Amino acid sequence: MEGKITWFNKIYIKSRELSGLALDSLFCFISFSAARMSLSLSFTHPILSRHVYSAVFPPPRFLFLSPHIPTTSRFPILYRAPQRATALSATAATASIFRDTAASASVFAGAYALVFTFDILTQKELIQQNLSRKLVHILSGLLFAISWPIFSNADEARYFASLVPLINCLRLVIHGLSLSDDQSLIKSVTREGNPKELLRGPLYYVAMLMLCALAFWRESPVGVICLANMCGGDGFADIIGRKYGSSKIPYNQSKSWVGSISMFVSGFIISIGMLYYYSALGYLQLDWGYTMHRVALISLVATVVESLPITMLIDDNISGPLASMLAAYLTFGQ
């Protein structure tokens, strides 16, 4: 049995390297049963070393989420059952690959569905194009970060998750260069319907999603705080500032006090919500008094940077997230 699993594992991993979306969808179809079988098998990550205080949230019992349960399964088993241990790790590795492939395909399908939904709402004139764009801006990144726990606890899970923004980056470049036409994407994601717009704000935004998944993933508060401010904070700043922002900021007449205050408040609230979500799943164990102050400081930094008149120099989908990332890294040290 163990021999069979090894050649299958090697063939699958090789085909996974070479596989296109079509092959992934084939493995997706058979992967849910394998993924469900693997739910009881999990690998552990080193627990967050800094600011680890009382574990106040037991991981919930959601079958499809991968709770962060510390186990010793990744350490070599020294007693005399190497055959059993090898077979178990090969099975677990194969199941994790199936699970992560299915999760990537599901999140990718979710991205398409989100853009398609807002395109329909815009076409039916149920919402304005600007509002559609901002809601896609708010929801895409937050739903992407919320989806991370459906991936396995394997070390490679973040790479599977990052495939989704990577493919969307390629999609934005292809349609931004008008190599292909996707009116659904263009109408729900651009201000004026110019495909070239895809190569600026949206492309930088999706690149930031990929960076946060690869660099920080689930075990650090930095990535989720950065996305909360870029997606939630910046998004609500636009929606509320555009509607109610009559009193402009002295040093930047295109931004308003109401918009910036909205960015700070929504960025803070959504950051705390994301941190609570990841704490409830056992990925983060935080001292909430310490955390609240640090998150408020990070959201303030993001808000000030977003208000600066530097958009001609650097897009705020780059300056804002990088400022949040730096502030979060310096305050949380992870």
Ligand SMILES: Nc1ccn([C@@H]2O[C@H](COP(=O)(O)OP(=O)(O)OP(=O)(O)O)[C@@H](O)[C@H]2O)c(=O)n1
């Ligand atoms: N602090 C802010 C931010 C935005 N706005 C309002 O929202 C509009 C759009 O804001 P901006 O961030 O410039 O939007 P975009 O750059 O188009 O959005 P994106 O980041 O998605 O590219 C501004 O003109 C302004 O009316 C505001 O009043 N105060």
Ligand SMILES: C/C(=C\CO)CCC[C@H](C)CCC[C@H](C)CCCC(C)C
């Ligand atoms: C309008 C946008 C930015 C400009 O400020 C947002 C562009 C969004 C992309 C077109 C789609 C990105 C999808 C994410 C990578 C994955 C989302 C998955 C989730 C489950 C919906």
